[in-house]
Each structure stands twice: as C-alpha cells, then as structure tokens.
Amino acid sequence: MTSTQSTPRNDVERLLIEMNEGRIEPENFARELLAQQVFMPIKDEKHQIAGFQLSTKAQPLVIDDEEGNRVLIAFSSPERAKEFTTEFPGHSGGLLTEVSWILRRIGADMGFSINPGQEPGFDFDADMVAMMASLLPEEAARKRRIPSRAPIFCRRNPPSASPGRPSSTAMTRACAMSTAMARTS
Numbered sequence: 001m002t003s004t005q006s007t008p009r010n011d012v013e014r015l016l017i018e019m020n021e022g023r024i025e026p027e028n029f030a031r032e033l034l035a036q037q038v039f040m041p042i043k044d045e046k047h048q049i050a051g052f053q054l055s056t057k058a059q060p061l062v063i064d065d066e067e068g069n070r071v072l073i074a075f076s077s078p079e080r081a082k083e084f085t086t087e088f089p090g091h092s093g094g095l096l097t098e099v100s101w102i103l104r105r106i107g108a109d110m111g112f113s114i115n116p117g118q119e120p121g122f123d124f125d126a127d128m129v130a131m132m133a134s135l136l137p138e139e140a141a142r143k144r145r146i147p148s149r150a151p152i153f154c155r156r157n158p159p160s161a162s163p164g165r166p167s168s169t170a171m172t173r174a175c176a177m178s179t180a181m182a183r184t185s
Contacts, residue, residue, distance in 0.1 A: 006119060012036045012076040016120035030132050034100045038074040038114060041081050041091045061091045062110070069126065071111040074102065080115055103133045 018024040043059035115121035
C-alpha cells in the first residue's frame with residue numbers, strides 16, 4: 001500500500017500507514033502508538049439513561065481469531081468501527097482511550113487489533129502485546145512480570161484477513177525491535 005492509496009484520518013492511521021510501508025522504525029512506532037487514542041467498542045447496557053453508561057466497568061469487544069486466541073478490538077476512529085460492530089450486536093457503544101491504558105488492563109494471553117480487516121490496520125498477538133507493555137513505565141513492567149528490556153515484534157493487519165476476524169497466522173510483515181533502544185531509555 002502506498003500513501004497515495006490511503007490518506008490518514010488521524011495520527012493513529014498515520015502511524016499504521018508509516019509502519020506498513022516501512023517508513024518508521026518499529027521501536028518508534030510502538031512508542032508513539034502508546035500515547036495515541038483509539039476507539040474501543042464496549043457492550044451497551046440494556047437500560048440506558050439518556051446515553052449515560054450506568055456500569056463502572058466497560059466490557060470491551062473481545063473476539064476469538066481463527067486459532068481460538070482472544071483478541072481485544074479497537075479502531076483508529078469511531079467511524080471505522082461502525083461496519084465491524086454491526087456483526088456484534090450490543091457493542092455499538094464505545095470509548096476513546098490511550099493505547100497505554102488498554103495495555104495496562106488487557107488480560108494475559110490476549111491479542112490486540114486496530115482496524116481488523118481494514119487498511120490501515122495492525123494485529124498484535126499476545127506475545128506482541130506483552131512486549132509492547134514492556135515499554136510502559138517500570139512499575140507496569142514489574143506488575144506484569146515482563147522483562148523491561150524485551151524486544152517487540154509486530155505485524156501489520158494483512159489485507160487478506162477475513163472481515164471480523166483478525167488473522168494471527170498470516171504474517172505479511174514482521175519486524176523486530178532492537179533491544180538497544182530499550183537499553184537507552
């Protein structure tokens with residue numbers, strides 16, 4: 001994909017396009033992504049009051065990929081979520097939050113997908129999520145028992161991924177983050 005084929009709507013999409021095109025170093029991609037906001041679809045409550053959420057605990061959209069791995073779904077904007085969430089009744093609500101906030105709260109052994117089945121998009125398997133979480137402040141790394149110097153591996157969301165199901169096996173582009181970057185931080 002070239003930048004002439006897709007114009008980014010926001011900084012998240014700019015980062016995804018730059019990563020997919022190899023125009024940004026993986027470690028810079030990961031560090032910049034941590035500070036960005038994404039739209040996380042959440043389950044609607046049955047008895048809503050004028051659009052307010054009554055519960056203090058959001059139930060994000062989590063699906064199983066074709067291999068049975070659990071994947072938390074997010075989007076670069078609410079508009080990107082509209083078509084996807086029609087396949088998951090009850091998840092028409094959502095919230096904007098930082099990727100770092102999601103990584104601090106995501107369950108163990110859970111993947112993370114931004115714009116699944118769309119371009120630009122990106123899938124992170126559970127190992128990638130853990131490695132990316134290692135870039136968070138030291139207290140988060142200790143809490144999760146993740147080595148603070150762990151390398152990160154990331155792959156782009158392959159265009160061949162079936163809509164609604166992120167692909168964890170098709171690894172169109174893989175990149176290794178150097179541990180040297182982690183050592184200098």
